[in-house]
Each structure stands twice: as structure tokens, then as C-alpha cells.
Amino acid sequence: MVKAASSLTLSETESVCPECLARIPAQRVAEGSDVYLRKTCPEHGSFSTVIWRGAPPFASWVRPKLPSYPEAPFTAADRGCPYDCGLCPDHRQHTCSVLLEVTAGCDLGCPVCFADAGGSVATDPDLATIAGWYRRVLDAGGPFNMQLSGGEPCLRDDLPEIIRLGRSLGFTFFQLNTNGLRLARDPDYLRRLQDAGLTTVFLQFDGTRDEIHARLRGRALADQKQAAIENCARHGVGVVLVPTLVPGVNAGEIGAIIAHALRYAPAVRGVHFQPISYFGRYGRGQTTPPDDERITIPEVIDAISVQTHGAIRAESFRPPGCENALCSFHGNFVIMPDGRLIPLTAHRDAMNCCDTPPVAKEGAARAREFVAVHWAAPAQTLGGATHDAMQPSLGAWDQFLERAHTHTFCISGMAFQDAWTLDLERLRDCCIHVLSPDGRLIPFCAFNLTDREGRALYRPAHRSPRSGAA
Numbered sequence: 001m002v003k004a005a006s007s008l009t010l011s012e013t014e015s016v017c018p019e020c021l022a023r024i025p026a027q028r029v030a031e032g033s034d035v036y037l038r039k040t041c042p043e044h045g046s047f048s049t050v051i052w053r054g055a056p057p058f059a060s061w062v063r064p065k066l067p068s069y070p071e072a073p074f075t076a077a078d079r080g081c082p083y084d085c086g087l088c089p090d091h092r093q094h095t096c097s098v099l100l101e102v103t104a105g106c107d108l109g110c111p112v113c114f115a116d117a118g119g120s121v122a123t124d125p126d127l128a129t130i131a132g133w134y135r136r137v138l139d140a141g142g143p144f145n146m147q148l149s150g151g152e153p154c155l156r157d158d159l160p161e162i163i164r165l166g167r168s169l170g171f172t173f174f175q176l177n178t179n180g181l182r183l184a185r186d187p188d189y190l191r192r193l194q195d196a197g198l199t200t201v202f203l204q205f206d207g208t209r210d211e212i213h214a215r216l217r218g219r220a221l222a223d224q225k226q227a228a229i230e231n232c233a234r235h236g237v238g239v240v241l242v243p244t245l246v247p248g249v250n251a252g253e254i255g256a257i258i259a260h261a262l263r264y265a266p267a268v269r270g271v272h273f274q275p276i277s278y279f280g281r282y283g284r285g286q287t288t289p290p291d292d293e294r295i296t297i298p299e300v301i302d303a304i305s306v307q308t309h310g311a312i313r314a315e316s317f318r319p320p321g322c323e324n325a326l327c328s329f330h331g332n333f334v335i336m337p338d339g340r341l342i343p344l345t346a347h348r349d350a351m352n353c354c355d356t357p358p359v360a361k362e363g364a365a366r367a368r369e370f371v372a373v374h375w376a377a378p379a380q381t382l383g384g385a386t387h388d389a390m391q392p393s394l395g396a397w398d399q400f401l402e403r404a405h406t407h408t409f410c411i412s413g414m415a416f417q418d419a420w421t422l423d424l425e426r427l428r429d430c431c432i433h434v435l436s437p438d439g440r441l442i443p444f445c446a447f448n449l450t451d452r453e454g455r456a457l458y459r460p461a462h463r464s465p466r467s468g469a470a
Contacts, residue, residue: 068361180228233267255307270410
């Protein structure tokens with residue numbers, strides 16, 4: 001008989017009840033190498049959900065930061081987190097990226113959809129409204145990196161004008177969050193987006209096989225995804241592949257997705273994994289999702305190493321510098337001519353590190369700059385002219401420096417929080433914010449948060465009664 005691991009409470013935090021979204025105390029509890037978020041609602045009972053499973057150890061990953069509070073908060077700290085988002089004065093991180101939902105419409109009906117998009121008959125915001133949104137972001141301290149999202153933003157014929165408008169107001173980085181269907185069939189539309197100032201395409205890409213797309217997106221889409229990648233490469237637009245990882249569906253496809261991305265590098269700038277979260281359309285009506293239907297950050301990192309047969313090592317990944325350490329991971333690499341990936345990052349054990357905690361604001365600024373440089377179209381090749389022809393060559397080092405200008409590759413992932421995993425300490429550290437239609441900046445996981453029945457705190461459709469009460 002196997003003896004169960006003893007429980008150890010690591011720390012206290014707060015969360016919400018998945019049934020009513022009331023704020024309740026929570027604990028991070030270790031059982032062996034696994035960590036759970038545990039909480040009890042006086043009305044609806046107890047909940048326990050895995051948030052960390054395996055190596056690297058939880059304690060080695062956590063990174064404290066010195067908080068930086070909003071310089072221009074739009075809402076007061078009145079009812080407490082997560083009910084005062086706007087940002088409120090108690091939020092502990094500055095904005096890195098702002099997401100604008102420019103349409104609620106969509107040309108897919110994905111079984112998995114954070115935004116529960118496609119069923120709305122709401123009118124798309126006009127250019128005057130979007131201009132007001134841009135100015136609101138400037139009032140909050142921008143310009144920041146901008147993500148144009150929805151729904152499916154490519155349903156809008158005037159999307160190039162939306163980008164051009166933002167450029168005229170001083171915004172310099174535009175990421176398009178898209179399923180890629182229009183980019184696949186309409187290269188002239190892609191060209192107009194590029195001419196308007198599009199920086200990068202964040203392409204929904206759940207796997208290399210049609211059966212995966214059919215499970216997660218409702219249709220066989222492999223050919224369209226491939227055409228979108230090739231059109232972006234042809235037009236010099238950087239692409240990041242974005243898989244939603246679902247155990248039993250595509251968690252075994254991690255290595256194949258990376259290999260596919262590398263075949264189209266440096267046009268494809270990297271892969272950004274998103275472990276499944278139970279909100280929006282996918283989470284509606286769920287009882288507590290079982291832990292075997294979740295995949296945690298260390299499991300994704302381990303799968304990358306195992307499924308690439310050690311070509312990418314787990315120790316090359318590190319916690320984020322911007323958001324809370326428990327929210328994401330990243331590894332940055334240089335692709336050499338023989339296909340080897342030379343890591344530029346490495347994990348440092350927090351338990352053996354005595355560095356002064358970084359300032360949160362500085363991490364947000366570095367993240368904005370890194371994404372703007374490394375997710376954009378690759379720099380033009382230097383043609384070997386990295387040093388004066390009269391100077392002695394440093395051989396392999398010269399080659400590495402040249403490739404570092406033209407062939408960087410990023411592998412990252414972000415574990416979004418749902419009503420079962422929401423940790424208000426993590427939420428207050430969020431640097432990816434959605435501009436709500438009424439002009440508030442809402443942390444991404446708060447904006448998309450839904451209770452067990454799919455009712456939301458902030459998203460306009462399916463509002464929860466809790467959205468109007470403390």
C-alpha cells in the first residue's frame with residue numbers, strides 16, 4: 001500500500017468561490033512535489049485544484065518583486081480585489097500589453113473559447129469609439145503594446161485603419177490575435193495590415209493534425225493554418241504559434257508543434273503555449289474539473305524537453321520578469337545553421353539566490369521591449385558583415401552574433417486562471433490588461449473569469465450577480 005504524501009501549507013492567499021465568485025481565503029498546499037490551491041466557501045463548500053505538478057520545485061520558481069502601483073488608476077479600491085478592477089490603486093504591476101476586443105463576431109464556433117465569441121449580435125465599435133479607447137490607454141500611462149482581438153478581428157475590413165489610427169496616436173506595437181482563416185485565403189488583406197503597421201500575428205495553432213483542430217475548434221483546419229503561416233512568411237510578418245493545451249487531446253503534440261515552428265523560422269518567431277483554463281465557453285456547467293484534465297507549467301516544461309528528445313532542456317526556462325512567477329515561463333534561443341538551439345536563458349533556483357527583488361515596473365518595461373523586438377518580423381540578415389573585413393574573425397562567435405540578430409526563437413507559456421485556480425495575489429501582479437468597453441483596464445484573468453455556470457464578473461455578456469456586489 002502506498003502511503004499518501006503529507007500536506008504542508010506553504011502560504012496563504014485569497015481566491016473566489018467557483019459557484020458564486022465570492023472572495024474567500026485560500027491556501028497553497030504542498031503534497032510531495034505537487035501544490036494545490038485549497039479554499040472553502042461557507043455556502044458552497046470546499047475546493048482543491050492542482051496548480052503545480054513536478055519539477056522544477058515550486059519553491060525554486062517563486063520570485064518576489066517590489067510592487068509598482070498604477071500612476072493613473074481609473075477606479076477606487078472600495079470593495080476589494082477582484083471587484084474594483086480598473087486598474088485600482090492596489091494593483092501591483094504596471095501595464096505591459098493592452099488587449100482591445102474590436103469585434104464580438106467570429107467565423108468559428110470553437111468548443112474551447114476564452115471569450116465565448118461568435119454568438120453576439122452586438123455592433124462592432126466604430127473608429128471614433130476605438131480612437132477614444134486608444135486615448136484612454138494613453139491616459140493610463142501608455143503607449144503600451146497593443147493586442148487586437150475579439151472574437152475574430154479579421155472579420156473587420158477596416159482593421160488596417162484601426163492599426164493606422166493607433167500608429168497616428170503614438171502606438172508602435174500591434175499584435176493580431178487571430179485564427180488565421182482570412183490570412184490564409186486573402187493575402188492582399190494581410191498586405192494591407194502590414195502596410196498599416198501590423199507588427200506580429202499571434203496565430204491560434206493547436207497542433208499539426210486535423211483531428212486536433214476538429215476537437216478544439218470544431219473543424220479540420222490544418223491546411224488553413226499552414227497557408228496562414230506561409231502567407232505571413234511571404235509578406236515578412238512575424239508569427240507566434242499559440243496552442244491551447246488540453247490533456248488527452250494535444251498535450252502529446254508539444255514537440256511536434258515546436259518542430260513545425262522551427263521549420264518556418266525565422267518567420268515564425270516562437271511558440272506560446274496556453275494550458276487549458278475553465279472559463280468562457282469551455283468551462284460552462286462544469287463541476288470541479290478533475291486534476292487529470294489540467295496541465296501545469298512544470299509539466300509543459302518537462303514535456304518540451306521529453307518531446308524534443310533533450311534538444312531543448314528544462315533548465316533553459318525561467319520565470320517571467322513582468323507578471324507573477326506562477327503565471328508563466330519563457331526560454332529564448334538562437335537557431336544555429338545546423339539547427340541547434342543555443343539557449344540565452346537559464347533557470348536560477350530562487351531558494352539559492354540572494355539577489356535583491358526586482359522592481360515590478362522595470363520588469364514590465366523590459367517585457368514590452370522584448371516582445372516588440374523578438375516577436376516582430378526578423379531583422380534583415382547581416383550577410384556576414386558583422387565585423388570589419390580587415391579585423392580578425394572570431395569564427396563561431398561571429399556566426400552566433402549574426403544569428404542572434406536574425407534567428408532568435410522564443411518558447412513561452414502562460415497559465416491563465418479560472419474560478420478554481422484564481423489566486424488574488426497573482427491577479428494583482430497581472431500586466432496583461434483588457435480595455436473594457438466602458439474604458440477600464442481589467443487584468444486578463446479577471447475580465448474572462450466566469451463562475452461554474454459561465455456568468456462573468458466583467459465580460460459584458462453573461463454577467464454574474466457578484467459583479468455588482470462585494
